Amino acid sequence: MSRSAHPAGPRYADVLPEGHYSAPPADLNALDPKVWAQTVGRREDGVVTVGGLAVTDLAERFGTPAYVLDETDFRARARAWRNAFGHDADVFYAGKAFLSRAVVKWLDEEGLNLDVCSGTELATALSAGMPAERIAFHGNNKSPYEIERAVEAGVGRIVLDSFQEIVRVAHIAQSLEKRQRVQIRITVGVEAHTHEFIATAHEDQKFGIPLAGGQAAEAVRRALQLDGIELVGIHSHIGSQIFDMSGFEVAAHRVVRLLRDIRDEHGIELPEIDLGGGLGIAYTSNDDPREPHEIAKALTEIVTRECEAARLRTPRISVEPGRAIVGPTAFTLYEVGTIKPLEGLRTYVSVDGGMSDNIRTALYDAEYSVALVSRVSEAEPMLVRVVGKHCESGDIVVKDAFLPADLAPGDLIAVPATGAYCRSMASNYNHALRPPVVAVAGGDARVIVRRETEEDLLRLDVG
């Protein structure tokens, strides 16, 4: 690996007066446990390790870029969520954040359920042995084929997202001589404090049936009339990467009010309420996420209080965290390529991946942090933008960060907190081959999703 220094870029002192950047961290070699997976540390020689393995060895064995996933951390977080909610509640891991057969097995072993939102996520879950009754099936436009597959498999619940779907699922279930357990997803009309593209409880978006104007109540009326379905609960998901609990509280309040209205109108108490996922994680040291037990306590208390006020039996609560479980457990390992200092601006550090393995920065203006992981450095901090190798200037992985000024091509850098919505949203842009997911635990590493190959890509090109 080359260790030669390159011409230094602008110094932070030159750019800080503009007020756009936070100050560099006191110690560039430090790894903030808030953003790094649980077993990450530095060896005496400065090389970062995870699960007892050196990243330099992982890069050698599996190549770069690679998602490196800390299985111990994943299991610990899954368990923490499970324990926080106890036996009177269910935790459905949201597979859209990252799904693979190994992950399904870990979830099964740790006692979590699974939320899927496509026929192929369902197929993945079933092929890894997740019992169908512990699977919830989501989606705003499930195809008849997907519905049929889910009903036939015997999924625990289908979350109905529209008036048309109420009829569709009832009809398909009836034709299969089944009675499918369903929840109705409603939009409670709260503005979640998050990026517009991942907020889902306001009215002007595609998910759910609005509470407003009595639409949710009407959906319940219709669902209760159909033989093919058994309405067991109400679902609300307000958005993603949310830190402020007040949106969940308003949602819980409104969902319970609907349960009360249903009891008053129909004389039945629906036994389930699902408050969705969406809990934020730390992408940088500035983020302060809540612990699962705090979230569980806050949500359980509000539902219990609201139900007491409405004289309802407290329904069984479920939640659907995705990012909060898998997000912090992985980092993306890259090799540094071209380094381009731009006088008076910043230094562009190009890596061997980019928007094809992490689209979140381009799509949501997401913030990430980055560290040099193949060695330590005492060089002074240099303001950098970490970019990929794709053919557009929006191909940014980390917008603003500090790396040591002696950074050189061949160094390994890693971007933490990439476990959620990175591999699952990866693309083949510029015919990039999607990176592998390498799971590490107790000194062992194994590929759980292999790197794509040129043959994989060419096999699809049948022209």
Ligand code: LLP
């Ligand atoms: N439940 C439902 C119904 C959902 O739609 C989602 C996420 C979740 C649970 C899990 O949310 P989480 O706990 O992971 O925040 N690609 C975006 C996030 C999209 C979230 C979509 N739905 C991102 O990278 O930020």
